[in-house]
Amino acid sequence: MSSQVLREQAPAVEAWIKLIRGQSAAVKAVNAQLVADHGLTVNDFECMLLLxxxxxxxxxxxxxxxxxxxxxxxxxxxxDGLEQEGWVDRAACASDRRVTYAVLTDDGLVKLREASKSHVADLRAxxxxRYTNEELEQLAELLGRLTTDAPELDCSVD
Amino acid sequence: MSSQVLREQAPAVEAWIKLIRGQSAAVKAVNAQLVADHGLTVNDFECMLLLxxxxxxxxxxxxxxxxxxxxxxxxxxxxDGLEQEGWVDRAACASDRRVTYAVLTDDGLVKLREASKSHVADLRAxxxxRYTNEELEQLAELLGRLTTDAPELDCSVD
DNA sequence: GCGATACAATTGACTACGCAAGCAATAGTA
DNA sequence: TACTATTGCTTGCGTAGTCAATTGTATCGC
Known part of the structure; x- marks a missing residue:
């Protein structure tokens, strides 16, 4: 029973495998540090950052x-978690009563700033x-194409 | 209270965010298809493929x-899940009784082959x-560097 | 050979999600 | 105006995974 077909590697398959493995490894490392240092998960942090x-x-x-x-x-x-810690609050929307805003509190901003210091340092390290700055830009550009369903995350020039 | 620092984007941070977002989006799409078509998660599939x-x-x-x-x-x-389906079995290791091998069964191989067809097609699609072949190779090369802790099964002196 | 240490694997308790169902509120249509 | 989507959000239940503790086996120093 030949497994020949299972050894073929289209470039797409190669990239896919490296994507899921690489992301797992990176998240595991970065998240562990973030949780240990600040009690925040990556998504906690990213959520507060967006806010x-x-x-x-x-x-x-x-x-x-x-x-x-x-x-x-x-x-x-x-x-739920961020609200319990007091970092995020709820606010009603005047024009659409289905909507509940999530609002970053002052405490939340302080927490975010504090966490940013070591987290950004960890990330950069x-x-x-592993990469030069040029490679990082290249990587970001390529990875950005994966979210062609979900929109741009760069909002507001303020 | 200025949020200035929160807007800075080192290339590393940019790449990091695109990595976690991009992988989420890609996995969500590909995994949904794999589960719907074959009742396998991405890790089920990858595990059987390694075996x-x-x-x-x-x-x-x-x-x-x-x-x-x-x-x-x-x-x-x-x-546990793969064993219950009969796709993977256990085998003892003669030289080290702490070890239990996971063995892909014939049924498992059949299942894997069958799933491969549409899964690989989905992946490639x-x-x-989103990418040319050249870009895929570039992407794979870059992402490969993320696992510089985890990879390579050299181990055993045998 | 014997004790300390390391390693392979499993289990219980927990977390972080997803999905499907449900409830309000809004929007579209007549 | 009423009637039917559609949208925003929450909740109950299920699943995939983690961590810490535990068991059994190997290995190393002596």
Missing amino acids: ARAEERQMRRVDLAEQLILTASGITRLL FFEA | ARAEERQMRRVDLAEQLILTASGITRLL FFEA
Whole structure:
């Protein structure tokens, strides 16, 4: 029984495997550090970062979900945790009463800033040990094409 | 209270964000298809693929864990499922009785082959819609550097 | 050969999600 | 105006994975 076909590697398959392995390895390393140092998961951090950058430090849950590539229920649960810690609060929307905004509190901003210091340093250490700046830009450009369903994360020039 | 620091984007940070978003989006798409068509998760598939390619279609659990970037307990649970379906079996190791091999069964190989057809097609469709072959090789090369801790099953002196 | 240490694997308890169902509120249509 | 989607959000339940503790086996120093 020949397994020949199982050994073929289209470039797409090669890239796919390296993508899932590489991301797992990177997330495992970076997340462990972030949890150990600040008690935040990667998504906690990214969520607060999106809020910090948003107009009035608030966003609709649906928009958070889209940006973070999570489902609506995933966002509800993620925010549950951040609300309990007091880093995020709720606010009603005057023009659409279905909407509940998630708002980054002052405490949340402080926490985010504090966590940013070591987290960004960790990230840079991890990536800059493996790539030049030029390669990082190349990598970012290539990876950016994967989210052609989900929109741009660079919002607002403020 | 200025958020200035929160807007800085070192290339490493940019690449990091695109990595986690991009992988989420890609996995969500590909995995949904694989589950719908064959009742397999991406890790189920990758695990069986590793076994199919291994010497005698068998591997130590510890080595599977390393390759798949999962913990030992994650592997135990993943294999639990595959064993129940009859796609993977257990085998004792004569020289080290701590070890239990995971062995791909004939049924497992059949299942894997069958799933490969559409899965590889899905993968290629997803990636080749976004990249040229040259870009895929570039991407694979770059992503490969992320696992400089985990890869290569050299181990055993035998 | 014997004790300390390391390693392979499993288990229980927990977390972080996803999915499907459901409830309000809004928007589109007549 | 009423009627039917559609949208935003939450909840119950299920799944995939982690961590810490445990068991059994190997290996190393002596």
